[in-house]
Amino acid sequence: MNWFEAYKDQLTEVFTESERIISKFPAPLDRLGLDYLAKFDASKEDSTKNYICYLLPFWMSDLTPLLPETIKKFSLANIFGMLYFFIQDDIMDSSTSEHKEKLPSGNLFYLQFLTIYRDLFPSESPFWTYYNEYVIEWSDAVTNESQANYFMNDIRMVAKKASPVKIASTGALLLSNRTQLVSEVSRAIEHVLVTLQMLDDWADWEQDLEDASYNCLLAMLHAHLKLPLHIPLSKEVIKQQVYVHDFVGLYAQVASTTHQLLLNLGLQAHLPQLYAFHEYLIEKLLADGDQITKNRQVLALGGFHNLLSKVNEQG
Structure with missing residues (x-):
């Protein structure tokens, strides 16, 4: 996991800065904001690890020769963007008003997200065109995924649910005068985001079933069983x-x-950590599948031994 271990010290600094900013929110939003941040803090064992959200700017350093402080700004911005968009997800996924108290914090998260990028890119920068594009992609994907059944009909759209992640990678390319790579790098990130969503949906299928939320695993299972979604x-x-x-x-x-x-995109030499992260995701999914098979075989073997024991006892 060098794609994570190599950047632990920098991440600690970024999360510490996030805490400093949130602690200045008006009460009680400071406490609520810090509590929400803690759920995603990479340094905490029981946190939800959304690695790509805050590590992508560091992974881009092999392709974009930016100053370390600039890379940290991108990571900091992505943390606030992550918090904001996750709050939107929480609210959309809930059939009750249980998450409404997060809305004010969400607005402050979004304000910080924008403030950092406004410092990096003037209003006339093409960055803002890409920014608008990615937010529109996110809006489209989260609104229409169930009706359009994206995993089975247009799998690339599955990645669009996390399109705001690409704001950092595209920004890094623009600051490095490597605009010509935006399309290819975005496509590479989208491939990773599809697999990441697949892994999340495998972990969350029972909750998604209960909430009637769209889930890639369940969508594929419907198709496998030839049943309408x-x-x-x-x-x-x-x-x-x-x-x-x-x-x-x-x-x-x-x-x-x-x-x-x-x-096939041929970017492995330029984005080795992104590729390594994707391999990690696939290995985890394959390992889960293998473990299920092994567990079933052990159970079957146990049943066979029990049968032999009963036969021997009767004999």
């Missing part, structure tokens, strides 16, 4: 496919295909 699957059917019929293995094959597409 609007017909809900029972938890029992899903578990049978996952734990008896090795469906996670089929699911992981999609990620392996995505990695080949990533390799």
Whole structure:
């Protein structure tokens, strides 16, 4: 995990700066903001690790010769962007008003996000055109994913749910006068974001089933069973496919295909940490599938031994 370990000290500085900024929010938004930040702090063991959100600017350093302080600014901006967009996700995914108290903090997060980028890019910079494009992509993807069934019909759109992540990579390229690479690098990041969403959906399928939220694993399972997406699957059917019929293995094959597409872009020498991170995601998904198979085999073997024991006892 050198893609993480190599930047731990810099990340500590960035999260410390995030805490300093949030602590100046008016009460009680300072406390609420710090509590929300802690849920994603990479240095905390029990936090949600959204590595790509705050590590992507550091991974871009192999391709963009920017000053370390500038890279940290991009990472800091992405942290505030991450907090803002995750609050939007929380609110959209909830059928109650349980997250409404996060809205004021979300606005302050977004203000910090914009402030950092305004310091880096003047209003006439093409950066703001890309910025608008990525926010529109996010809006489209989170609004239409269920109706359009993006995972089965237009898998690239799955990545658009995290399009704001690309604001940092594109910004780094623009500051480095490497605008010609924006399209290719964005495509590479999108491939990684698809697999990341697949892994998240594998981890969250039970909650998504309960919330009737779109989920890549469930969408693929519907297609596998030749069922329309609007017909809900029972938890029992899903578990049978996952734990008896090795469906996670089929699911992981999609990620392996995505990695080949990533390799075909030919950017591995320029973005080695991004590629290594994608390999980590795929290995984790494949390992989960293998573990399910092994567990089933152990259970089956245990049943066989129990049968032999009963036969021997009767004999």
